[in-house]
Amino acid sequence: MTTMIGAAEFKARCLRVIRQMNTDGKQVTITRWGRPVAVLSPVQPPDDHPSIIGAMRGSVLAYHDPFRPAADPSDWSAAE
Numbered sequence: 001m002t003t004m005i006g007a008a009e010f011k012a013r014c015l016r017v018i019r020q021m022n023t024d025g026k027q028v029t030i031t032r033w034g035r036p037v038a039v040l041s042p043v044q045p046p047d048d049h050p051s052i053i054g055a056m057r058g059s060v061l062a063y064h065d066p067f068r069p070a071a072d073p074s075d076w077s078a079a080e
Contacts, residue, residue: 002027003026004028005030010028022042
């Protein structure tokens with residue numbers, strides 16, 4: 001469902017119209033001389049899909065020797 005408002009009235013009450021739109025979730029159609037010229041709609045809420053960036057934050061509980069190799073060099077067989 002949309003609300004229709006004239007361009008002059010929208011200009012005079014812009015912030016009030018935006019606040020009302022965010023409250024009731026209805027689109028606002030802005031008209032000029034009775035013809036629609038723009039549609040103002042509320043922003044859709046973000047997806048519930050969490051970002052992978054920062055997903056592992058806080059998962060490392062201890063990190064005692066940051067300069068020690070991650071694996072023993074004898075475990076690698078690159079020279080063979």
